[in-house]
Amino acid sequence: MSAEDGPAGAAGDAAQPGALEITASTIVRARADTVFAALRIWERQGEWIPFTTVRVVEGDGDEGSLIEAVTTVGPVALRDEMRVVRVDPPYQIRVVHQGAVLRGPGVLRCTPMGDSRTQVVWHEWFHLPGGVVGQVARPLLWPGSKAGLTRALRRFARLVEQRRLP
Numbered sequence: 829m830s831a832e833d834g835p836a837g838a839a840g841d842a843a844q845p846g847a848l849e850i851t852a853s854t855i856v857r858a859r860a861d862t863v864f865a866a867l868r869i870w871e872r873q874g875e876w877i878p879f880t881t882v883r884v885v886e887g888d889g890d891e892g893s894l895i896e897a898v899t900t901v902g903p904v905a906l907r908d909e910m911r912v913v914r915v916d917p918p919y920q921i922r923v924v925h926q927g928a929v930l931r932g933p934g935v936l937r938c939t940p941m942g943d944s945r946t947q948v949v950w951h952e953w954f955h956l957p958g959g960v961v962g963q964v965a966r967p968l969l970w971p972g973s974k975a976g977l978t979r980a981l982r983r984f985a986r987l988v989e990q991r992r993l994p
Contacts, residue, residue, distance in 0.1 A: 850953075882895065893911070893912045895912060
């Protein structure tokens with residue numbers, strides 16, 4: 829069993845990178861340990877990820893924990909269930925999305941840049957449905973997803989810089 833399989837091996841094929849690769853990044857004017865600490869406060873991610881409520885379902889938010897993020901826009905709700913598979917303070921958090929819709933590995937990385945600046949990179953590799961649906965979905969989802977992740981990271985940076993997080 830690999831680390832990505834989690835304690836019960838539940839992640840399975842979701843731990844393998846999917847076809848939809850999304851990356852966003854930003855620079856935060858704060859030390860890496862501060863930025864990393866802010867990223868690990870799962871329940872407060874809704875402050876910087878629009879329309880989203882996040883909670884720790886199982887564990888303490890560290891390795892092996894199950895995190896649920898529910899994004900609601902109007903009558904539509906998307907439930908994202910992730911297993912935290914690795915935490916390397918203050919550099920990275922690895923998760924595996926293992927829900928019914930969102931599946932695949934993801935990572936949040938902090939890279940110290942000196943002068944109390946940190947680059948944060950959010951990288952996801954989602955699985956897509958097969959066949960024509962997947963081929964059509966990829967170009968439609970990628971631009972919106974990248975833009976959404978970038979906006980969320982910029983909001984996160986502002987909160988950290990204003991010392992509202994952690």
